[in-house]
Amino acid sequence: MKQILQILSLLSIVLVLDCRLKKPVYHLTQGEAESRFEILEDIHYELDVHLSPKDSFEGKVKIRFFGKKLKDLRLDYYEGKIKSIILNEEDLTNLPYKNGHIQLPANSLMIGNNTLTVLFETPYAKTGNGLHKFTDPDDKEVYLYSQFEAFHANKMFPCFDQPDLKATFRLNTTVPKNWKVISATLPEVQSKGTNPDEISYSFPESAKIATYVFSLHAGPYQVWEDQFESIPLRLFVRKSLAKYVDPKDWFTFTKEGFAFFNSYFGIPYPFLKYDQIIVPEFNFGAMENVAAVTFSERFVSRAPMTRSQRENLSDVVLHEIAHMWFGNLVTMRWWNGLWLNESFATYMASLAQAKNSEFKETWISFFEKMKQWAYEEDSYITNHPVEAKVSDTEEAFTQFDGITYGKGASVLKQLVYFIGEDAFQRGVQNYLRKYSYSNSTLTDFLKELEFASGFPMKKWSKDWLETKGTNQVELTTLCADNQFYWKIVQSAPGLENKLRDHKTILGLYFFDKPNKQLSFQEVPVIYSGRSTNAIFPVKSCPDYSFINAEDHDFAIWKWTEPNKENLEYVLEFDTDPMRKLILWTDYFRQVQLANITFDEFKDTAVRLYPKESDTKNRRWILSRLSGDNGSTYVTSRFWFPEEKRIRDFDALQSFLWEELNKAKPGSDEQRYLFISLIDSTYTTTAKKRLYDFLENKLSIPGLKIDQDLRWSLIVKLSSVEKDRTQIQSIIDREKKVDPSSRGVNSSLAAEGAEPNRSVKEKWIQILLNPKSSKFSSSTLRVVSYSLFPEHQKDIQLSFLDTYFDALDRFNRGEDENYLDAFAKSLAPDFCTDETLLILKKFTGNHPRLPAPVKKTLLKQIDSEKKCIQIKNKHKELINN
Numbered sequence: 001m002k003q004i005l006q007i008l009s010l011l012s013i014v015l016v017l018d019c020r021l022k023k024p025v026y027h028l029t030q031g032e033a034e035s036r037f038e039i040l041e042d043i044h045y046e047l048d049v050h051l052s053p054k055d056s057f058e059g060k061v062k063i064r065f066f067g068k069k070l071k072d073l074r075l076d077y078y079e080g081k082i083k084s085i086i087l088n089e090e091d092l093t094n095l096p097y098k099n100g101h102i103q104l105p106a107n108s109l110m111i112g113n114n115t116l117t118v119l120f121e122t123p124y125a126k127t128g129n130g131l132h133k134f135t136d137p138d139d140k141e142v143y144l145y146s147q148f149e150a151f152h153a154n155k156m157f158p159c160f161d162q163p164d165l166k167a168t169f170r171l172n173t174t175v176p177k178n179w180k181v182i183s184a185t186l187p188e189v190q191s192k193g194t195n196p197d198e199i200s201y202s203f204p205e206s207a208k209i210a211t212y213v214f215s216l217h218a219g220p221y222q223v224w225e226d227q228f229e230s231i232p233l234r235l236f237v238r239k240s241l242a243k244y245v246d247p248k249d250w251f252t253f254t255k256e257g258f259a260f261f262n263s264y265f266g267i268p269y270p271f272l273k274y275d276q277i278i279v280p281e282f283n284f285g286a287m288e289n290v291a292a293v294t295f296s297e298r299f300v301s302r303a304p305m306t307r308s309q310r311e312n313l314s315d316v317v318l319h320e321i322a323h324m325w326f327g328n329l330v331t332m333r334w335w336n337g338l339w340l341n342e343s344f345a346t347y348m349a350s351l352a353q354a355k356n357s358e359f360k361e362t363w364i365s366f367f368e369k370m371k372q373w374a375y376e377e378d379s380y381i382t383n384h385p386v387e388a389k390v391s392d393t394e395e396a397f398t399q400f401d402g403i404t405y406g407k408g409a410s411v412l413k414q415l416v417y418f419i420g421e422d423a424f425q426r427g428v429q430n431y432l433r434k435y436s437y438s439n440s441t442l443t444d445f446l447k448e449l450e451f452a453s454g455f456p457m458k459k460w461s462k463d464w465l466e467t468k469g470t471n472q473v474e475l476t477t478l479c480a481d482n483q484f485y486w487k488i489v490q491s492a493p494g495l496e497n498k499l500r501d502h503k504t505i506l507g508l509y510f511f512d513k514p515n516k517q518l519s520f521q522e523v524p525v526i527y528s529g530r531s532t533n534a535i536f537p538v539k540s541c542p543d544y545s546f547i548n549a550e551d552h553d554f555a556i557w558k559w560t561e562p563n564k565e566n567l568e569y570v571l572e573f574d575t576d577p578m579r580k581l582i583l584w585t586d587y588f589r590q591v592q593l594a595n596i597t598f599d600e601f602k603d604t605a606v607r608l609y610p611k612e613s614d615t616k617n618r619r620w621i622l623s624r625l626s627g628d629n630g631s632t633y634v635t636s637r638f639w640f641p642e643e644k645r646i647r648d649f650d651a652l653q654s655f656l657w658e659e660l661n662k663a664k665p666g667s668d669e670q671r672y673l674f675i676s677l678i679d680s681t682y683t684t685t686a687k688k689r690l691y692d693f694l695e696n697k698l699s700i701p702g703l704k705i706d707q708d709l710r711w712s713l714i715v716k717l718s719s720v721e722k723d724r725t726q727i728q729s730i731i732d733r734e735k736k737v738d739p740s741s742r743g744v745n746s747s748l749a750a751e752g753a754e755p756n757r758s759v760k761e762k763w764i765q766i767l768l769n770p771k772s773s774k775f776s777s778s779t780l781r782v783v784s785y786s787l788f789p790e791h792q793k794d795i796q797l798s799f800l801d802t803y804f805d806a807l808d809r810f811n812r813g814e815d816e817n818y819l820d821a822f823a824k825s826l827a828p829d830f831c832t833d834e835t836l837l838i839l840k841k842f843t844g845n846h847p848r849l850p851a852p853v854k855k856t857l858l859k860q861i862d863s864e865k866k867c868i869q870i871k872n873k874h875k876e877l878i879n880n
Contacts, residue, residue, distance in 0.1 A: 025811070026078050026100020027394040028151060030334055033162040039073050040114075040160070042066040043167035044205075047157055051175045051218050053142040056123045057131070061157050063116040070111065073104040075118075076154035076161040078130075083119035100154065118158045126776040127815040128283040130155030131216065134776070136280070138240035138740050143219035145279040145294055147287060150335060151393035153211040163210045164333045164439040171203040175218050182217040182236065184209065184290045186273050206290065207271060208437045210331050215289035217277050226251045228258045231269055237278040237300070240740065244300050250276060253314040253357070257321035260356040261348070266429040270329045270436070276317070280741060281778035283817045286316050288323030288345070295320075302742070303706035306668040308619065311359045318349035318357075325432055333439040335396035339386045339465075340445060342400070343408025346370060350409070364578045364616060366413075367551045370406035372585065375556060377402030378470045380859045383494075386411060386465045387442050394851045397816040403468075410554045411464045417552040418460075418503050419453040427452035460501075464554075469497025471555045473527075475506075479541035484508075486525070487533035488547070490555075501528040507549030507579065508542035509570055518573050522549055544570055546586070549579060557586055559595070568604060577614035584617065588624055591631075592866065594873040598636040606655055610662075619672045626652065626676035628716075628790060631870070634680050635790045639831070639871050640878055646683050653677065653686050665702020674703060678716050682791060690717055694730055707738050711746035719753035719789045745779055749786040757795055760787055764799060767826075768806050770818055777818045784825035793830055800828055804842050807853050816852050823856035831867040839864065 042065060049059035078100040085092040087108045095102050104116070124133035124144070129152040134143045146156060154161040173181050177199040181187065189202040206214070221236040224247040235250050254274065262268050271291040282296040299313050326348070327341035350370075353362035377383060382398075386408045390396050416424045427449035435444060442465065446457040469492060476487040486506060492499050506523040523536070544566040547557050567583065574580050587604070590596045605621050612618050625633045634652070637645045656677045663670040681690055690713050692698035693705055705713075714730060721727045727750075735747045752763050763783055766773050770780055788796040803826050810819055828835050843849075843857045871878075 027392045029392040039069045039071050040065045045167055046170045048172045056121055058121045060119050065114050067109050067111050067114050070106045070109050072106050075102045075158050077158035078155045080120050080122040086117045134280045136240055137744055141220050143238050145217040146215045149212040150396040159211050161211045163331050166208045166210050168208055169206045169214050174198050174200045178220050179218050180221050182275050182292050209290050213290045213328050215292045228255045232273040234275045241300055244302050253317040256356050257318045260352040265325050265432055267432055281776050286320050288320045290328050293320045302708050315349050318352045319345045322348040330435040331439050333441050335390040336388055338399050339404050339408040342405045346405050346409035347412040371410055373402035374406030374410050380862045382855050382858045383468045385468045398851050398855045414554055419455045423453035463500040467498050469494040472558045473555050474558050475547050477545050482538055483535055484538045485535045488527040489531050502553050504553035505549040507546050509544040511543040571608050572611050577617055581617055594869045597874050598633045602633045615669050622672055622676045626680040628679040638790055649683050652680050670703055678712050681716055715750045715753050718750040745782045748783050752783040752786040755792055781821040819850050820852040823853045827860045831871050836864040
């Protein structure tokens with residue numbers, strides 16, 4: 001505490017003095033984009049690039065366009081080398097090139113046809129944005145892939161990089177002869193290069209698409225081929241990882257997607273082929289490049305995939321296929337319409353899974369992941385409307401969040417419940433037909449939905465898409481003489497929130513306790529304004545009722561006086577996993593709202609876990625009990641004195657160990673329980689058990705400790721082990737056994753997790769200077785998230801001033817993915833009033849922080865407030 005106060009005193013002086021402006025940045029503003037849109041149209045790119053394993057590549061881009069106005073024209077190109085610029089046969093090579101763009105003078109343009117030719121040399125990226133280069137430590141092969149969303153095409157080649165300047169692309173490449181090249185079209189010509197070790201590919205002109213969904217990927221990828229009707233399908237992965245890929249699943253999920261979307265959208269797949277490329281060091285889950293979708297290698301498991309992993313892969317595959325229509329065929333005009341891409345792809349993927357896949361539990365997963373992500377994101381001060389205002393491309397990055405994905409998709413699900421599935425589908429089909437190969441706005445979309453459904457969309461949009469915040473609802477029920485009365489009181493916390501119209505389902509439970517059974521009745525209800533109520537007859541009075549039974553609504557249910565005994569009866573005897581997960585989540589939210597303690601939740605969870613039959617619900621319970629980051633029972637134990645903490649950890653471990661030994665051998669649940677055992681390891685007894693697994697002194701029938709699980713064991717033990725003799729020997733041994741990129745990253749994570757200040761100092765200095773580091777941004781992210789686990793806050797405290805100084809030195813032109821990861825992974829989360837004050841002072845005195853950093857700090861302020869509130873609820877337990 002004294003150390004925190006000393007740091008606070010120092011920071012309060014520094015922060016007042018240091019509020020300097022940042023360097024100019026390359027980002028594109030909405031105003032600049034709108035101005036450029038007025039200058040040119042009918043754009044065609046011809047791109048010639050020479051790719052090799054060197055540190056950079058050379059290229060030529062020829063851009064033909066039609067000039068509409070004679071105004072200075074911005075050409076985007078970030079941190080490359082311009083060798084020559086010829087515009088309409090005029091040499092403009094000596095034009096100033098700074099801040100990531102070149103201003104082409106108006107007097108060099110023509111009304112009508114223009115031709116711009118630029119010779120350039122670009123360094124390969126190691127950030128995952130632009131054209132990224134990866135060298136496989138297994139076999140030293142080099143792989144390239146592009147990532148251009150939202151404003152990164154110009155990190156590969158000079159272009160007019162905004163979504164409403166759609167263009168055609170023609171690509172010519174020369175590469176090493178053992179490489180494959182993948183882009184938006186299939187190559188039509190293949191020829192030998194002037195160098196006998198090289199080969200050239202020429203690709204035909206693409207459809208009219210946005211720069212951010214054009215792509216180029218190259219390397220000695222392994223490929224599998226298949227077909228859906230007339231659409232060629234290909235799947236690529238680097239050779240050393242190929243043995244872990246099951247192409248059957250990938251192609252099955254892909255074909256299911258095409259079968260559903262071709263029918264649902266009423267427009268056949270609009271491009272000529274469909275490739276999926278699994279790429280290393282990817283910043284995201286996947287990216288919807290036209291006909292050449294990239295996927296993170298996180299979707300490749302070195303152990304047999306659980307059903308949940310396969311369901312997730314199916315979901316992401318379907319999400320990206322949906323983008324071929326929503327985003328690629330029809331594209332938002334500017335980044336404020338990002339939700340028109342992401343919300344739709346998210347909703348449509350779940351709909352496709354529900355209608356045409358084996359994963360009928362998809363809406364449960366939607367509720368568990370997307371819906372909860374949306375509620376959480378909308379609870380922060382950084383929340384925004386679904387249709388957000390986006391001033392520039394830096395701010396666009398911050399919109400890839402739980403509101404754009406989760407809330408937008410949830411709002412669409414609510415809309416479908418209001419207007420009906422058929423009307424929604426007709427509106428979507430009309431919209432896609434009308435705006436194919438062009439750009440659209442929210443107004444365009446609403447017009448088509450209103451025409452198809454007759455539903456007044458303007459008010460709905462104002463309420464749900466253009467106003468931020470989540471409604472909270474209280475439910476009051478009374479029942480007598482077989483007459484059931486309900487009343488819903490709605491509130492709109494937050495300055496810009498408002499009361500909305502909702503359609504939901506009221507769930508009624510009727511108990512048969514002698515037979516340990518229950519029955520359930522659904523009652524659809526519409527509520528609006530401050531208060532809504534009604535009376536209807538029932539056969540008998542229900543024993544328990546709850547709101548939003550099928551999860552059509554988007555609102556937080558505020559419990560008033562929950563009957564815990566009746567709730568637990570429902571959780572024990574209901575057989576519907578969706579309803580139970582909704583109730584479990586609402587129950588856990590009472591912890592987050594500081595209405596009950598983690599200890600109360602744990603007692604209920606431990607008692608009911610053995611009675612739970614659904615694997616998904618069991619996994620959810622385990623994550624809230626034993627997760628070692630975020631807000632869980634395990635992380636809350638660090639508020640308590642050591643004696644109680646160890647006692648609680650030992651009790652939890654005993655429970656997990658008992659359940660692990662009862663679990664079906666080889667089952668998904670067995671794996672989840674083992675991961676929970678690792679996550680909650682802190683005591684001497686628990687550490688010894690993990691060592692015994694690593695040294696093959698202990699085993700459980702059916703449980704395979706694969707290489708990735710071994711690394712999970714090692715990283716956890718490294719984080720809790722001050723005596724390095726045994727664990728360091730294991731790390732050194734495992735590095736030799738697993739020289740893969742995952743092995744390398746895991747060994748570095750194990751090093752970063754070591755409870756040693758000098759090790760932390762070494763890595764923080766590397767993290768502070770990512771451009772001069774030999775490591776990729778992806779590797780640095782892995783290490784940063786391992787540096788300060790929950791039980792090492794005392795060490796993290798000593799680096800607080802270093803963290804804030806680093807945030808102050810990063811400029812607004814830095815790679816946003818890296819800034820986001822750095823700020824999040826090292827953010828002070830000590831759950832104290834002192835930390836909260838430090839965060840407030842720093843953020844208040846630095847108004848021009850990079851957008852991702854500012855958003856992270858503001859969210860961390862809110863998180864600290866919430867944590868302090870929850871912690872205070874435990875004061876009596878802590879002090880006893």
